[in-house]
Amino acid sequence: MVCQMEVIASKQKCFVCNKEVSEGIDVLGKFICEDCQKKLVNLSPFDEEYEFYRQKMIDIWEDYIKEIGYEGWT
Numbered sequence: 220m221v222c223q224m225e226v227i228a229s230k231q232k233c234f235v236c237n238k239e240v241s242e243g244i245d246v247l248g249k250f251i252c253e254d255c256q257k258k259l260v261n262l263s264p265f266d267e268e269y270e271f272y273r274q275k276m277i278d279i280w281e282d283y284i285k286e287i288g289y290e291g292w293t
Contacts (some may be wrong), residue, residue, distance in 0.1 A: 235275045247283040 230241045233252035243252040251259070255272075262272055 234279065235272065247279050248286065249279045249282065 230239050231243065231250040232239050233243060233255055234249040235251055235255040238252055238254075240252045240254075243250055244256055245251075258268070259272055259276075262269055
């Protein structure tokens with residue numbers, strides 16, 4: 220499996236929270252701010268926000284699959 224992660228230094232809009240910040244990472248072409256990254260790392264399935272963050276990660280994966288033109292994903 221290919222994993223693309225890179226540290227970003229310029230201001231960008233977070234894919235998860237929509238805030239414009241300068242520190243974060245790129246995950247499969249989507250920028251995730253440092254705050255959301257920390258939240259994701261420490262998130263428990265029992266947290267109220269779990270489903271929101273889970274869906275955002277699914278959205279990143281689905282967008283990536285469409286971008287590369289993979290036909291086997293359902």
